[in-house]
Amino acid sequence: MKKLIKNAIIVTMNEKREIIKGDILIEGDKIEKIAPTIVVEDAEVINADGKVVIPGLIQTHIHLTQTLYRGQADDLELLDWLKERVWPLEGSHTSESNYVSAKLGISELIKGGTTSIIDMGTVNHTDSIFEAIDESGLRAHAGKCMMDYGVGVPATLMEDTEESIKESIRLLKKWHGKSNNRINYAFAPRFVVSCTEELLVKVRDLSREYGVMVHTHASENRGEIELVQKDRGMRNVVYLHKLGLTGEKLILAHCIWLDEEEMKLLAETGTRISHCPNSNLKLASGIAKIPELLEMGAVVSIAADGAPCNNNMDVFQEMKSAALIQKARLLSPTVMPAQQVFELATIGGAKAMGLADKIGSIEEGKKADVVIVNLDKLHCYPSDEVDVVSRLVYAAQASDVDTTIIDGNIVMQNRQLLTLNEKEIMKDANRLISQQIKRANVKK
Structure with a gap:
């Protein structure tokens, strides 16, 4: 059935960044028409009077597999956080626990207006994550984590190189393009520290062969930089570029500790950067030079990362933090204005996913990924004479999201x-976390 959203304030994020009052007609999975008034028979009418309709929000670096570990790895530095808590817990996943962890994360994402993600699973039971994504209606690029090297990696996560590649290809063939192309595969080598060069080169070749993305971490932490320099003889991004991995099919999470050469490389090659401000703050990893990267022409998007390093999946918090930390870092209130930040979570995320022609803005012919936000709340007032995008970035909360539509389907109302x-x-989350802590034999 057609869906007709009536009387909305529409933040289009089209090329002109128009904000209009009107109606949106959805037919199937597409936005059929946008106009001041639309009259059509046999449509499900959604009254958005006084509400704001925005493009579905996009997060480009998520770990659904870790949602179950919210609060289980607080107040630790990144490498200790991984080795002492997160890796042992990930290694203890069963098919059921990974499935519930993914559903827990997806539920929070949808309730906060996120309609699309790029996800990195753990080493095992990745089918469970895809099943949760498929059932929920979320749009995602996702893949199993690949780890075949490194000190401190538990036996439950350490893979044989060929087996890691074989399983990744199996998952790709099973899930890529599923559910009206709502689900796509992305190879996910964890980071240089836990991957052999053989694995990374093979991933590069497979990405080109199948035309899919590569999703990994880079330059998040000074300790990581030192390890890569010692082990590979060069800095992180330079090494990935030497291997031929940089480019539009590569998305790098974090990118905090970059030198000038690396920043230029990322901008010139069109490599996608996923900025995770609250995760970076909590782990004391640092603050990425996002304004400088944007000035260079880099493609930047935004994400919450995972529940144990954040501790939530709220992109509204990420947007606000993305603006505020740069203002404080550069001692300039004019850097990272609301409009620029909102672009990171919409059209910037769409570009990162290679889907800018389909999502990221509300335009006729694009996918019907739209979110209705109710800003009729105390924390969003006064409403008159205030820019709506500023209200969304600086005042709105995930709980203000009223309705989420993905691929033309209402997944929350x-x-x-x-x-x-x-x-x-x-x-289920409470039942399973106790079992996992015992299985992983981790202690706080």
């Missing part, structure tokens, strides 16, 4: 999830 059972997921 009036704050109620329609494709996932919220209470059941929370109950």
Whole structure:
């Protein structure tokens, strides 16, 4: 059935960045028409009077596999965070626990207006993550984590190189292009520290062969930089470029500790950068030079990372933090204005996913990934004479999201999830985390 959103304030994010009052007609998975008034028979009418309709928000670096570990790895530095807590817990995943972890994360994402993600799973049970994504209606590029090297990697995560590649190809062939192309595969070598050169080169070749993205971490932490320099003889981004991995098919999470050469490389090659401000703050990893990268022409998007290093998946918090930390770092209130930050979570994310012609803005012919936000709240007032994008970036909260539509399907309406059972997921999460802590034999 057609869907007709009526009387909305529409933040289009089109090329002119128009904000208009009007209606949106959705037919199938597409935005059919946008106009001041649309009259059509046989449509499901969604009254958005007084509400704001925005493009579905996009997060380009997520770990659904880690949502179950929220609060289990607080107040640790990155490498200790990984080795002492997160890796052992990831290695203890079962198919069921990975499935519930993914559903928990997806539920939070949808309720916060996120409609598309790039996800990195763990080494095992990745089918469970894809199943959760498929059932929920979320749009995603996702892939199994690949780890075949490194000190401190538990046996439960250490892979044989060929087996890691074989399993990744199996998952790609099974899931890539599924559900009306809503689900796509992305190879996910964890980071240089835990991958052999053989694996990275093979991933490069497979990415080219299948035309899919590569999603990894880079230059998040000074200790990581030192390890890569010692082991590979050069800095992180320079090494990835030497291997031929940089370019539009590569998305790098974090990119904090870059030198001038690396920044230029990322901008010139069109390599995608995923900025995760709150994760970087919590782990004390540092603050990425996002204004400088944008000035160079780099493609930058935004994400929450994972629940144990954030501790939530709220892109509204990420947007606000992305603006504020740069203002403080550069001692200039004019850097990272609201409009520029909102672009990171919409059209910037679409570019990162290679889907700018399909998502990231509200335009006729594009996918019907749209979110209705209710800013009729105390924390968003006064409403008159205030720029709506500024209200979204600086004042709005995830709980202000009223309705989430993905691929033309309503997945949340009036704050109620329609494709996932919220209470059941929370109950299962509590049951499974206790089992996982015992299985992983980790202690706080």
